[in-house]
Amino acid sequence: xxxxxxxxxxxxxxxxxxxxxxxxxxxxxxxxxxxxxxxxxxxxxxxxxxxxxxxxxxxxxxxxxxxxxxxxxxxxxxxxxxxxxxxxxxxxxxxxxxxxxxxxxxxxxxxxxxxxxxxxxxxxxxx
Numbered sequence: 001x002x003x004x005x006x007x008x009x010x011x012x013x014x015x016x017x018x019x020x021x022x023x024x025x026x027x028x029x030x031x032x033x034x035x036x037x038x039x040x041x042x043x044x045x046x047x048x049x050x051x052x053x054x055x056x057x058x059x060x061x062x063x064x065x066x067x068x069x070x071x072x073x074x075x076x077x078x079x080x081x082x083x084x085x086x087x088x089x090x091x092x093x094x095x096x097x098x099x100x101x102x103x104x105x106x107x108x109x110x111x112x113x114x115x116x117x118x119x120x121x122x123x124x125x126x127x
Contacts, residue, residue: 035100039093042103046090052110053086053118054079060117082118086110089120 054076061075089104106119 032100035102036097038108039099039101039103040097042105042108043090043093043095043097045109046086046103046105047094048090049110050083050087050090053082056110056114057082057117060115063115078117085120086118 057079058072058075061071061078065071086105093103104120106121107113107116110118
C-alpha cells in the first residue's frame with residue numbers, strides 16, 4: 001500500500017510539473033535563439049574588429065597620465081594583448097555559438113564603450 005501511495009504522489013508531481021514545462025518551451029526557444037544569434041554576431045564582429053583594440057588602448061593609456069612615451073608604449077603593449085584576446089574570444093564565440101551563453105568580452109563590441117578597458121569572462125550565464 002505504501003508503494004502505491006508513493007507512486008501516486010510521483011505521478012501527481014510529474015503531472016503537475018509537466019504543464020509548466022510545456023508553457024516555458026516557447027520562451028526557452030526564443031531565449032536560446034536570441035543568445036545564439038548574439039554570440040554568432042559578436043563572434044564575427046570581434047574577429048573582424050579585434051584590431052581596433054590597439055588604437056583604443058593607446059587612447060585609454062594616453063588619457064591616464066601625461067607621460068607620452070611611457071603611456072604610448074603601455075598602450076601599444078596592452079592593445080596587442082587585448083587585440084589577441086578579443087580576436088580569440090570572437091573565434092571561441094563563433095565556434096560555441098550553439099551554447100546559449102553570453103559573449104565573452106565586455107563590452108560585447110569594441111565600439112560599445114571606447115573609453116572602457118575591455119574585460120573577458122568565460123561563459124557567463126547571466127548579466
